[in-house]
Amino acid sequence: MTDVTVTICTTCRRAGDEADPRPGTRLHQALQHADLPQGVKVRAAECLSACTRSCSMILAGGAQRWTYVYGDLDPDLHLEDILSGIRAYKDTTDGLVPWRARPVIFRKQSIARIPPQNDPQE
Amino acid sequence: MTDVTVTICTTCRRAGDEADPRPGTRLHQALQHADLPQGVKVRAAECLSACTRSCSMILAGGAQRWTYVYGDLDPDLHLEDILSGIRAYKDTTDGLVPWRARPVIFRKQSIARIPPQNDPQE
DSSP states (O other): OOOEEEEEEOSOOOTTOOOSSOHHHHHHHHHHTSOOOTTEEEEEESOOSOGGGOSOEEEEOSTTSOEEEEOSOOTTTSHHHHHHHHHHHHTOSSSOOOGGGSOHHHHHOEEEEEOOSSOTTO | OOOEEEEEEOSOOOTTOOOSSOHHHHHHHHHHTSOOOTTEEEEEESOOSOGGGOSOEEEEOSTTSOEEEEOSOOTTTSHHHHHHHHHHHHTOSSSOOOGGGSOHHHHHOEEEEEOOSSOTTO
16 A cells, blocks of 8 residues: 655644644654554655644645645644544545544544545546 | 646535535636646546635645645636646646745635655655
């Protein structure tokens, strides 16, 4: 199955949040040390242009999978849900995890999704 | 240069907008009949999960380019700007149009951007 890339914005933070390291940096570090399946690559980005929805994260996985952009993630509250959501996404060929199998944060905090480059419906 | 795909959500509309066809459908039709460079493919999608930012549109172009998600587009007011933004994006190899060369709607109405799958910084 095609590899999956998790991209996290390490720059932005919510208004009033002055903590360091920033939430995206902490989420990036936590995912790098987490128990994720082989073929899941974690990378940082300086800007995902979703600055008001910090911290934000993208799940992508080749030309056959849908890409998802999530926001308002909290590295303290949401880490386990994020990990289970990444694992479920990795297990698909098209990126479409059944609705009930998605963590609630993925159901409610999706900013956008991008259809596969190779759309099977076409 | 790699082909570019423009994806438009044809479903959502702003609150209170009852017009038919829907704005995304009208934008999709307008782009299909517009004078766009060879290698630009226009497709419709039923849901881009950006429902509160209708109408929404994605510019993507292979593993070397950044992908952009735009929202709050108006097929009547913004068509010429959208066309010039698509042409400028097609002219890049990495998807990064210089800031001043971007239509103002692309500067101000970006919902998210996704780094290239093959990130040259890595």
